[in-house]
Amino acid sequence: MEGILLDISSALFQPFSIGSLTLPNRIVMAPMTRAFSPDGVPGPNVAAYYRRRAENGVGLIVTEGTLINHPAAGSHPDWPNIHGEDALQGWSKVVDAVHKAGGRIIPQLWHIGMMRNIGDPPNPEVRPIGPSGLSLSGVQVTEPMSDSEISAVIDAYAQGAANAQRLGFDGLEIHGAHGYLIDQFLWENTNRRTDRYGGDLVRRTRFAAEVVAACRRAVGPGFPIVFRFSQWKTGHYTVKLAENPDQLAKLLAPLTDAGVDMFHCSTRRYWEPEFEGSPLNLAGWTKKLTGKPTITVGSVGLDGDVVSSLSEGKGAQATHIQLLMERLENEEFDLVAVGRALLADPEWAAKIREGRLSELIPYTPEALNTLV
Template sequence: MSNTRTNTSTKPLFQPFTSEKLTLPNRTVMAPMTRGFSPDGVPGEDVAAYYRRRAENGVGLIVTEGTGVNHPTSVSGASIPVFYGEKSLNGWAQVVKEVHKVGGKIVPQLWHVGMTRKEGDLPNEEALPVGPSGLSLSGEKVTEPMTDDEIANMVEAYAQAAADAKRIGFDGIELHGAHGYLIDQFFWENTNQRTDRYGGDIIGRAHFAVEVIEACRREVGPDFPIIFRFSQWKMNNFNAKIAETPEELENLLQPLVEAGVDIFHCSTRRFWEPEFEGSDLNLAGWTKKVTGKPVISVGSVGLDGEFTSFAGANTTSLDGLIEKLDNEEFDLVAIGRSLLMDPKWVSKVRDGQADDLLPFNKEALKKLY
């Protein structure tokens, strides 16, 4: 494959991106990927260097791995990073510094795992998991539903994290509302059986997310980018849907736009799959259509196997992706496992070195490349 042809064919991926609050040198985004290399929740020099390597190799925007908001059960593991407390925030400030030093941009993904946390998980093994109705993803009752006070405190925990992100120099925030974690547990009928203002129809079930977004917006002011990640699928159910139709999708997302979301990060397992019958648009394409907001598409970019199988995967052509990007179905493209294996993935694609791209090997999960 000649350099010229490759460079021409991937050109849409390397156009600058400009929205109201965010300007990026190209359309590539590092997808958030939990790594578990932060002992006691504190990201160290190795984590800062890991993100820096992606920035210096041309990634347009880095979204960090999920990092827990200030709540005893926000994460389920002693080496998963958190976003509160002096040590952890100093660690994150160092990450930002390293990424900015090489001209990169970075946002933290603010996270609470909700009812996916098992009883007895570290840290804080005595703390019980929390969720809208105390139900696990499979619908079993584990704990009591969150009270109004618990919900209000949780909203404030997100707001505090947003304020801290701005204070320590991040370029925006991403709220994790996908994959069956806390915010998504409010969205999904199977895990949200509430009959108060946080439950009921799709608009009621979006109310918790609305409060979180509004509280974050209040803390960061009008000009700081808020990205919101959501998905239809859940960790235990790849066929789950919150929205069965484009109309339902609009009912879910419009309140989030009004609350202050600037960009939607639409998580699918395979970016090429249509979301609704009768249209080739994927979830990102539909989200852009019904909200008018910029969108990030994601899902097995550059690989021939979806990440949820956790097996190896080979590299594959980017032609279908570039075509959709060129058609403006979505604005930005998040790359996960390809970038986890190879910090130079973006620069290799840019420079026409497709033959040098590395296949994904699950052993890569054990190391910070």
């Protein structure tokens, strides 16, 4: 088994370039919220956490979600900010640590929108915001965002992008998935607007496209911008923004035109086809329709999908990734994001490369309690 895996895995360890960024291999550390940054400031433990993945061969690290400069962006005092002098100094040390270990790192810019509850910290007096003020379950919680609120949030994304570039990050990722703010604009269940930010599928992409365009203006050409999106939403796992390839093409075109360099296509199980009649997954279809490179993700390196494992209170065994290697060899997608398997085992990439499969550490929910 180990020898076979090494023969197939050659594509996983080939270099890859996008814009000004060259990666030594195709392994990406997926963004995973950790809540170990008191008052929004990442400390030495966060720097060491990311450094360990870099020194063990991860090609690209995407940080946990970093909150943009808006009072309703988050709902936990220990989620890191991408604004404020102390937080930016903390991230500067993270970037230095990863670069010294030979790694590459980009922050994920995040606003949770209506996933925030009234009274949540760190700003309990601030009400959550969303395109129509609707929760993911359709409950009216607040008023729809005004034009001025929309403009302020777009500006905050651009500020986060500029901060990322100034700190020496190697690019940035915009979180447009999983039912958070940008995704709430994309989804018809949470976007009931009748102005230019709502309506049909293309009109619902306007906010996301304006965020991307503002970030592109802030960083200029050549600085990679990744856009993460998903069909599913937190608590709504069978939802599809696009029911067929034609709809997906319409969704992605405005984002591509606005300046996205690469799409990070979040699925629960990377091996599942996205549409009937084709084996392509979401990343495969996205690459085919846009011509842009894509990152696939979804239970990579585990023997089952993470959401089911967590809901059942159990872990997931580290497993071989032969099917993944074959699809990467066939250029269905370009990069592979590893989440919980890499969270539990900082040496995951090195062990895969060296064929040390018997040494892989299984993921268990307890891994969330520490920064290993």
